[in-house]
Each structure stands twice: as structure tokens, then as C-alpha cells.
Amino acid sequence: xxxxxxxPQALSIQEGENATMNCSYKTSINNLQWYxxxxxxxxxxxxxxxxxEREKHSGRLRVTLDTSKKSSSLLITASRAADTASYFCAxxxxxxxxxxxTGTSLTVIP
Amino acid sequence: AAGxxxxxxxxxxxxxxxxxxKCYPIPRHDTVYWYQQGPGQDPQFLISFYEKMQSDKxxxxxxxxxxxFSDYHSELNMSSLELGDSALYFCASSSxxxxxxxxxxxxxxxxxxx
Numbered sequence: 001x002x003x004x005x006x007x008p009q010a011l012s013i014q015e016g017e018n019a020t021m022n023c024s025y026k027t028s029i030n031n032l033q034w035y036x037x038x039x040x041x042x043x044x045x046x047x048x049x050x051x052x053e054r055e056k057h058s059g060r061l062r063v064t065l066d067t068s069k070k071s072s073s074l075l076i077t078a079s080r081a082a083d084t085a086s087y088f089c090a091x092x093x094x095x096x097x098x099x100x101x102t103g104t105s106l107t108v109i110p
Numbered sequence: 111a112a113g114x115x116x117x118x119x120x121x122x123x124x125x126x127x128x129x130x131x132k133c134y135p136i137p138r139h140d141t142v143y144w145y146q147q148g149p150g151q152d153p154q155f156l157i158s159f160y161e162k163m164q165s166d167k168x169x170x171x172x173x174x175x176x177x178x179f180s181d182y183h184s185e186l187n188m189s190s191l192e193l194g195d196s197a198l199y200f201c202a203s204s205s206x207x208x209x210x211x212x213x214x215x216x217x218x219x220x221x222x223x224x
Binding site: 094 | 114143145151152153154155158165166168198200202211212213214215216217218220
């Protein structure tokens with residue numbers, strides 16, 4: 001990865017459970033974003049957290065950011081089968097280049 | 111709402127051939143980004159353009175070049191294609207600053223090099 005690692009690489013949970021994915025990055029950032037990608041499709045923006053924020057919510061999504069540890073987590077609550085996808089974090093360092101982590105493949109079993 | 115349009119969606123080329131991918135950003139978006147995503151890999155940043163000028167450069171091979179035109183569409187030119195260039199190529203755009211920082215992605219162009 002150009003920027004960092006995500007863990008776990010793969011996650012399989014039952015519908016209704018919560019899913020937590022972690023992302024670590026290497027350099028100072030302006031903001032960190034999470035994207036979702038269905039197989040072979042384009043990436044879709046989920047949520048953005050700025051470097052001066054520690055936690056952010058959007059619907060069933062909760063993102064945390066710890067700049068001292070250079071890490072972020074994405075929590076999806078009450079997961080649904082439709083949440084099955086790959087999830088990537090992306091860091092914005094200069095505003096003109098966004099680097100993606102290695103991604104977590106989430107499978108939600110109905 | 112209009113999205114990022116990429117063409118062609120699928121492209122098959124032989125080794126050492128040349129390929130050109132096109133990207134039409136969302137209207138009034140002034141920044142375009144190109145990414146390469148191999149099978150099971152994360153998207154790798156290649157290059158970005160802001161207001162028709164190259165802005166940042168990532169892992170773009172010397173065999174590749176790109177530009178952004180006066181109408182803000184962008185083209186990625188790939189020459190001397192190698193088997194390892196087979197990948198999904200994504201274009202993304204973002205709105206003028208100050209913006210939300212969100213990238214809007216196209217559906218990608220799948221390049222297969224035989």
C-alpha cells in the first residue's frame with residue numbers, strides 16, 4: 001500500500017452484528033476518509049473525518065481518528081447483507097493526492 | 111445527478127500496444143485523479159490535475175502520461191503495455207476548494223493486456 005494497512009483483511013459476520021475495521025497510516029494528514037467498493041465497481045465515499053476531529057457519526061457509521069497513533073477505525077452497527085463490500089480508508093496529505101489503505105473485505109451473512 | 115464518466119469501460123490490448131483512457135469529471139469539478147487497482151489490491155494513486163495543470167504524481171510509470179484539457183476532461187495514455195498493466199483504472203474528481211474533500215469515482219476502465 002502507498003499509505004498504510006487495514007485490518008482485518010477479511011471479516012465475516014452475521015447480519016445484525018457490528019463490524020469494526022481499522023486503518024493505520026504513515027504520514028501527517030489533513031483528513032481521513034472511508035470508502036466502500038463493491039466488487040469491480042467504483043469507490044463510494046462514506047465519511048470524512050478531519051485531523052482535528054476525534055469521532056464522527058453518519059447513520060450506522062462511526063469513525064474515530066487517533067492522530068497520535070496514526071490510526072482510524074470504522075464501525076458499522078447493525079450490519080446488513082447489503083453492507084457486504086470492501087472498505088478502504090484514504091488519507092489526504094496535500095489536498096491533491098489521496099492514498100488508500102489495503103482494504104478490509106466485509107462479508108455479512110444473512 | 112451527473113457522475114464521473116469513464117470510457118471505455120473495457121479494453122483489451124496486446125503487449126507493447128498503446129491505450130488511452132478518458133475521464134469526464136462531474137461538471138464544475140476542477141480536480142481529477144487517476145488510480146490503478148490490480149486484482150485484490152488497493153487503489154494506487156497515479157497522478158492528479160488541478161485546473162488543467164499536473165498537481166501531484168504518485169506511482170505512475172514513465173510509460174504512462176496524462177493531461178487535463180480545457181473542458182476539464184482528462185486522458186491517461188499508456189504505451190508499451192505490459193502484462194502487469196492489466197488492472198482497473200479509476201478516475202475521480204473533486205469540487206472546487208473550499209470543498210468537502212470527497213472524491214467522486216467513476217465506474218472504472220478495465221484494461222486487459224494479453
